[in-house]
Amino acid sequence: MNSDKITRLVLSLGSFILIIVAAGMVYSLVMGSIPAFKTFGFKFIFSNNWDPTYGKENYGALPFIAGTLISSILALLISLPLSFSASLFLGEYFKGTRVARILSMLVDLLAGIPSIVYGLWGFYVLRPLMIELGIGSQGFGVFTASLILAIMIIPYATSLSNEIIAMVPNDLKEAAYSLGATRLEVIQTVTIPSAHSGIIAGYILSFGRALGETMAVTMLIGNSNKVPDSLFGTGNSMASVIANQFGEADGLKLSSLIAIGLLLFLITAIVNGIGKLIIKRMQ
């Protein structure tokens, strides 16, 4: 065998490693969750009873699925006006200027802050603010967690949609300007219509990120094992329950936590898959 063939073999070997790793991930999660699904069946997903009392153990994932979805959707809604404004600022109004470079640098810095630092800041700065505003006596809750999540996903949503907005061809915009359209009208009739699918994909991907955030949510959502009764009530998320209860878990509880991990894996894979598919279609 000549050296070229060996080189090609080594290169494709990498592909196989990745496939084996990915398959191994799914295999381990599925094997680990079998005891939980065997005991509770599909009721595991729809039951909201989480009772670790020995002898009458009962685990259901609904409170965590609900908490994850509610806090992430709320975070997306909060971040929407902010990140959309920032992407218009960067990609349309001040495109290529010095002030846009500074703003984009600050947004990048926001993306570099570790989750646990966001959590600390939320706990010591945002939570007291919530108490002052009278939102929950402790300041914990789905809303507080969503606020911090919103700040955390803003950089992703902003940079993804800014890139798409900046790509809108100038000729189209100039044509609209020459007809006497104002900046706002150009944005409404040219920029947004031709960039909308990319912008939506950007928000889907940021939503996927919010679903899996762990530390910041753990420190702020209140960690109560029930379906949140209001947007300001306490709850728990799938990632947080794994982080919080993993240390003391074995047997059926461990398997239930792994099953929650498998569900979280599937949800984020589907959400991210849809986002990437839309972006791929655009190119």
Add this chain to the structure above:
Amino acid sequence: MNTTENIRLQDTSKRRQLKDKLVLGMVVFFSLVTVSPIILIIGELVRKGYRQISLDFLIKNTPDTYSAMTAIANGERIPGGIANGIVGTLIMVVLAAAIAIPVGIIIGIYLYENPGKRLANFTRSLSDVMQGVPSIVLGLISYLWVVKHVTNGYSALAGSVSLSIMMLPMIVRSTEETLKMIPNSLKEAALALGTPYHKVILRVLIPTGFSGLFTGILLGISRVLGETAPLMLTALGSSMINLDITKPTSAVPLLIWEFYNDPNMIDLIWSSSLMLMILVLVLNMISKQIAKKTK
């Protein structure tokens, strides 16, 4: 055109201009709101954290709760530092990089060399999916693989494995994107001279794309440096410097989590977070600078 019609036209035009200005104002306002947290967060970290930072903070291990408590009661500075975390973070990140970089670059080159191939497309999609997997799930997986079967307990190795799975897709994509930007003629020239394929890769592709690859690697490292969740499930933490990768090990983010849960250690939270932030931001900025220079 009669005068009333003219006035009406002027009116709508004015209203349109006004609306335009109003939206611009909103965009600027919301953009400022968007970046305000970064200033508030860094301000908070510096304000509360700078006092604890000293040489001791970098070279001593974390104190136990009791000595922290007595120090606070006597009105002294909390003794000790985060050396065990710094060493642990270094070990785990270096190990994770050592696993992820070669594999990631090989896969990236493969994807670049076989753009239309079905296996390459499948691999690319898989790596996209892996990039979206929450880090806590990577922790679970590494627990199932390494903690349970390889090291028979919490270990630095398990921590590195979870971090390396996290870095891998980032390095794959940055390698492929970098190589795509290299002009094809360069490769063709080398091949035309009869250079063997592996030499084209090692002597032409990698050196030409080096800064791009390096940027991707630095970004990957700065991303995993601050990870806490997967390490809680794998490395667990330790109050001492530990060089044995099969034993529980600490990391700076893990220490922050411990300090957060221990009322006596609160003062140490901010200084360790400040340290972590500085490290992450410096790496981030270096990589951006390199990327800018080569563009």
